[in-house]
Amino acid sequence: MPACYPDGYWTTSRTTCFNHLEQEGCRMSAQRESIEIFRTVPLCFQGDMITAKEGEPVAAAILATHPDFTGKSPVSGRRRSPYCMMGLCFECLMEIDGIPNQRACVASVRMNMTVRKQIGTRSFSAGSK
Incomplete structure (x- = not known):
């Protein structure tokens, strides 16, 4: 060793x-x-429980386990995935803990987070933040 x-x-x-x-x-x-x-914590992505390192970017944790798209463009419907990994391009927008339009590349993994792909435009409701 x-x-x-x-x-x-x-x-x-x-x-x-x-x-x-x-x-x-x-x-x-x-x-x-x-x-x-570092500590490994559970993270719920699209209903699947995955493990991630606490404090790492959400986008990195998602790409490590699900190397697919993380959302779709509201205009063209094209698949989107994290691109710059530093919060500038907004290609990584996801719904994190029920709040849409969150940049997954700058959000840090926390215990028991819930992350969903953001498909299309944000829906507005009385309870949204």
Whole structure:
């Protein structure tokens, strides 16, 4: 089993070390050279329960388990999927916890979230936010 240290000392290759950290539930932060623990949480997508890493972008979690489209254009009906992954293009709009038009690439995964594809235009009702 390789030994990995946050101060940059490695007893084996970096790739092996990252694989070991991933298996142990850790990930290396390149900016701070520290080890962070993540927790796997349940997420409901289109009625299916999936698991995702808490704090990762919702779009990344969805694409990792369902590499299909995440919505349809309200104008043309074309399939849409996350494109820029930084909140600029609005191709990743989804319904998150009952609120439509949420950018899935900037929303973070939380415990027991409910995420649905956004098909077409947003529906307005007295109870919508």
